[in-house]
Amino acid sequence: MSSSQPNQTGPTPPPLVRLVEIPGRGRALIASGPIKPGQVILTDSPLLVYPSSLSSLPSFCSRCFRLLPSQPLPCSSCHVALFCSVRCLSLSHPPLLCHALPSLLSVPSSSPDLLFLLSAYSLPSSSVLQLLTLHSYSILPNELTQTLHSQLCSLIPPNLIPMNFNHETTASLLSKEKVNSFCLMNPRSGTNGDVEETGVRAYGIYLSASLFNHDCLPNACRFDYIDDPNRENNTEFTIRALHEIAEGSEVCISYVRVRRGYRVRQRMLMEYYGFRCECDRCKIESQWKENQGDEEVGGDENGEEEMEEMEGEEDVEGEMEMTEEEDGEDFPHQYFFLRYVCECGGTLAPLPPSHGGIPSDLMECNVCGTVKKDEFGSTGGA
Numbered sequence: 001m002s003s004s005q006p007n008q009t010g011p012t013p014p015p016l017v018r019l020v021e022i023p024g025r026g027r028a029l030i031a032s033g034p035i036k037p038g039q040v041i042l043t044d045s046p047l048l049v050y051p052s053s054l055s056s057l058p059s060f061c062s063r064c065f066r067l068l069p070s071q072p073l074p075c076s077s078c079h080v081a082l083f084c085s086v087r088c089l090s091l092s093h094p095p096l097l098c099h100a101l102p103s104l105l106s107v108p109s110s111s112p113d114l115l116f117l118l119s120a121y122s123l124p125s126s127s128v129l130q131l132l133t134l135h136s137y138s139i140l141p142n143e144l145t146q147t148l149h150s151q152l153c154s155l156i157p158p159n160l161i162p163m164n165f166n167h168e169t170t171a172s173l174l175s176k177e178k179v180n181s182f183c184l185m186n187p188r189s190g191t192n193g194d195v196e197e198t199g200v201r202a203y204g205i206y207l208s209a210s211l212f213n214h215d216c217l218p219n220a221c222r223f224d225y226i227d228d229p230n231r232e233n234n235t236e237f238t239i240r241a242l243h244e245i246a247e248g249s250e251v252c253i254s255y256v257r258v259r260r261g262y263r264v265r266q267r268m269l270m271e272y273y274g275f276r277c278e279c280d281r282c283k284i285e286s287q288w289k290e291n292q293g294d295e296e297v298g299g300d301e302n303g304e305e306e307m308e309e310m311e312g313e314e315d316v317e318g319e320m321e322m323t324e325e326e327d328g329e330d331f332p333h334q335y336f337f338l339r340y341v342c343e344c345g346g347t348l349a350p351l352p353p354s355h356g357g358i359p360s361d362l363m364e365c366n367v368c369g370t371v372k373k374d375e376f377g378s379t380g381g382a
């Protein structure tokens with residue numbers, strides 16, 4: 001791997017990995033020593049969590065984004081946001097968002113980007129600067145960012161105008177959000193085991209987690225436990241190793257659901273993250289008959305897919321269907337699917353190793369939460 005030391009401004013890498021610069025991939029995290037299957041590589045708290053849409057407000061606490069109880073507490077200022085507890089009510093929600101919500105509700109078609117911008121501009125200016133250190137690729141400002149900025153100007157009263165509030169910062173914030181937001185999904189399973197409607201309840205910006213690059217056969221994946229009543233920091237998430245990772249190897253997550261077919265993955269990665277994936281799996285799948293030629297493959301465009309959102313989706317359009325050609329030699333990653341992909345489409349990673357460092361033989365799904373025995377044993381890589 002050719003690499004150089006990156007500029008050390010911006011988020012700090014967690015201790016099991018170190019930050020390098022890889023030509024064509026930007027900043028990247030590589031293992032600073034061997035990492036065990038299931039080992040927690042990163043625990044990260046969000047810089048910012050914001051609602052995915054106005055329609056998510058009646059279902060989730062505007063502070064911690066847990067599902068609301070039957071008698072939620074309304075915000076005494078905007079009367080729109082709801083909170084799950086006295087604690088969340090007292091911590092409240094972003095002041096600029098609070099001020100704007102009643103006006104936004106009167107125009108239900110308002111862009112969800114305004115929810116992000118109002119939340120981001122409510123952060124202390126040092127946090128806004130941190131957000132601006134994240135990677136982006138879009139060519140902005142443009143007409144759309146100008147329209148959004150004008151809408152913000154009409155929503156923010158003169159006495160609440162934040163520092164650095166201008167069109168360029170608005171455009172920059174939007175470009176960072178596009179590449180770096182993680183989805184916090186609605187619950188996947190009902191209490192009776194039925195699969196309930198899924199979707200994004202909120203988005204989060206996590207500074208350190210944003211340093212992980214993508215691979216279509218990842219060696220790590222993200223777990224969140226947002227509705228866990230026993231976690232005080234329920235929006236914190238962890239990134240765990242799927243299998244052993246050798247010192248010096250890059251640690252990657254998948255930005256899209258791993259079951260997606262080649263063309264859909266390439267389209268989504270280009271559209272949302274601005275790069276063409278040239279991982280080992282893509283090199284093999286680009287040679288498959290159905291992936292040759294120029295015609296577009298239909299899929300699952302809903303215009304909302306962002307980092308790992310796909311892992312919570314229900315639809316299977318654009319997913320791989322194995323043909324005879326792809327079975328066996330032409331499909332060397334079949335093992336990955338058998339061992340690390342859950343029936344629900346989520347990714348399976350071992351539970352963390354014991355304190356003595358012994359890898360667990362239980363695998364947990366990062367979408368449906370199922371924990372099951374690892375039928376392939378507890379050691380070794382994919």
Ligand SMILES: C[S@@+](CC[C@H](N)C(=O)[O-])C[C@H]1O[C@@H](n2cnc3c(N)ncnc32)[C@H](O)[C@@H]1O
Pocket residue numbers: 024025026027028134135137179180210211212213214215273274275276277278
């Ligand atoms: C969330 S950031 C990851 C960290 C980023 N490399 C940085 O320098 O901060 C996502 C961006 O990283 C780059 N990236 C991630 N995975 C990549 C890959 N497999 N190949 C090329 N570029 C990649 C793309 O520019 C993408 O928009």
